Amino acid sequence: MRASQEPDTGSTNYPPPVYAVAEDRRSVPPAGVFWWLGSTVLLGAVLGVAWWLLAPTGRLFGDPVVATEWVLRDLTFAGLELLAGIAVGTVVALRLKLPGVVARILAAVGGSVLGSVLALGVGEGLAYLLGPHGRDELPGSDFVLQSYGALAIWPAVAAVIIFVTALIGLARRQA
DSSP, rough: OOOOOOOOOOOOSSSSSTOOOOOOOTOOOOHHHHHHHHHHHHHHHHHHHHHHSSTSSSSSOTTOOOOHHHHHHHHHHHHHHHHHHHHHHHHHHHHTTSHHHHHHHHHHHHHHHHHHHHHHHHHHHHHHHHHOOOOSSSSOOSOSOOOGGGGGGGHHHHHHHHHHHHHHHHHHHHH
8 A cells, every 4th residue: 555545444344254253153164063074084994904004913913813812903903992082082172162062072973983983894894805814714813803892982982081071171160
């Protein structure tokens, strides 16, 4: 703007709509819900690949014939699910004061359920396609999850972290 020009004062619409505060602070845009759902599902696919690579009797090490390593295969899956639950629960818990918290929690926990099932499918699918293959005469030697309760670890840990964080926040507001 030059010194001889007058500033534009004709705009009566301030602040511009881009910077205006949203009318409904409780809602979250659908893109945010899809982001939480999609990122947790994508994390499930990554967990399935990691399980297949890192578990005993998986792709990198271990012998599918040794029965003592079958428990370690399930524990590896459970440990990866625990880490994912801690990560997702912590990220959501840090954003509890932002608008649209209910939709974000439902998307994150629902995506964790889908991601957990996808992790199982990806890990077992990779083992089916690329090995290792167990022996037909030895049941349990295939790369499969024997304890399906491990599927609930990721969504349960995420939900518990979110719940405890919300309770702590509520207790701090009450005091």
